[in-house]
Amino acid sequence: MTRFYYNKRAFTLIELMVVTALVSVLLGVGSAIFTNSQQKLMLKMSSFQAASILQSARTVSMQENSPSKINILSKENSFQLWTGKVAGCWHLEDETGSGAYNFHAKIQNCLPKEGKIGKSLQFQAGTSKVVLGNYGLFSLDDGFSLCFWIYPERAKENQEQIVWEIPGEYMLGISKDYTLLFRRGKTNLATQEVRLPIYQWSWIEINHEASEISLFLDKTLQFQKQYDNRKNSIPASSPFIIGSLFQGKVDEIKLLRKSLHIDWLLPKELEIRKSPATLFFNSQGLLDPSSHPGGITIVLGKWETAEESIIFLSETGQIRVQY
Numbered sequence: 001m002t003r004f005y006y007n008k009r010a011f012t013l014i015e016l017m018v019v020t021a022l023v024s025v026l027l028g029v030g031s032a033i034f035t036n037s038q039q040k041l042m043l044k045m046s047s048f049q050a051a052s053i054l055q056s057a058r059t060v061s062m063q064e065n066s067p068s069k070i071n072i073l074s075k076e077n078s079f080q081l082w083t084g085k086v087a088g089c090w091h092l093e094d095e096t097g098s099g100a101y102n103f104h105a106k107i108q109n110c111l112p113k114e115g116k117i118g119k120s121l122q123f124q125a126g127t128s129k130v131v132l133g134n135y136g137l138f139s140l141d142d143g144f145s146l147c148f149w150i151y152p153e154r155a156k157e158n159q160e161q162i163v164w165e166i167p168g169e170y171m172l173g174i175s176k177d178y179t180l181l182f183r184r185g186k187t188n189l190a191t192q193e194v195r196l197p198i199y200q201w202s203w204i205e206i207n208h209e210a211s212e213i214s215l216f217l218d219k220t221l222q223f224q225k226q227y228d229n230r231k232n233s234i235p236a237s238s239p240f241i242i243g244s245l246f247q248g249k250v251d252e253i254k255l256l257r258k259s260l261h262i263d264w265l266l267p268k269e270l271e272i273r274k275s276p277a278t279l280f281f282n283s284q285g286l287l288d289p290s291s292h293p294g295g296i297t298i299v300l301g302k303w304e305t306a307e308e309s310i311i312f313l314s315e316t317g318q319i320r321v322q323y
Helices: 013-064
Strands: 068-073 080-090 106-109 111-114 117-124 129-134 143-152 163-166 170-174 180-184 202-209 212-217 220-226 239-245 246-266 270-274 278-281 296-302 308-313 319-322
Touching: 013 068, 013 270, 013 308, 013 319, 068 220, 080 129, 080 143, 106 180, 111 296, 111 308, 129 246, 163 202, 163 278, 170 202, 202 246, 239 246, 239 270, 246 278
Parallel strands: none
Antiparallel strands: 068 080, 068 278, 080 246, 106 129, 111 117, 117 246, 129 239, 143 202, 143 246, 163 170, 163 239, 170 180, 202 212, 212 220, 270 296, 296 308, 308 319
């Protein structure tokens, strides 16, 4: 008869402790590798998301034939894409006040003259003005962009001129020495002295978005001001007025309805290490060359590590992501 013998010796406590320690080490290493892989994937996906926002800005600008802007807020770790849709357009070819998108302006004491594009309107300081319509008419809840060509002339009385205003809210004017005046109520928004050329055409663009207002002269940013958005309610009945105290010509007025198209928050494990504060795209979907000559670079990274990704956007609109 065959007998079987079993070794009844069990694992010792030391052996169990060694095995447990080895398993813990392996689990720790595996967990670290898994976490690191997750964070690398997060960085990669976030880089593609940032690149897609750049592409969205280009696409929307071309589709709407209007400029767009991306605010990159490093402290808040966020990207905001602001886009514009045309709310009204006035070519000012005659004295009728007809405009695109069914919005007609009220023209007072202006005469048709040769303009920047076709005909323009000649203003006489103190007697001429163009009322585009009331603020509430255009549904400008998120903000607006007002653009026009201006041809200043020397005022007879050598006085301050008012080029554009929302009475009691905003005013863009010209001083006696032909520097730009920019005010919100009684607050001066002009952060530097900018001289406006007289007897030549200049392009004016006023952007009002959430808690920020900015002014461009000939596509170059001149003033940019942040303020408390809670105090930013413009009455719906407030009119947009062009040239109430202005000597010169105005042409091709365009009003855009601004909206926050994308507001994306970067994952908390990542940070924005390098980027411009603002990206400006023109109506062709390209970076504004005066603001971003040579293109831009955005660098995203993981907190407290050297790992990062780089996003390039060229002047010609090419987007490239590098790890």
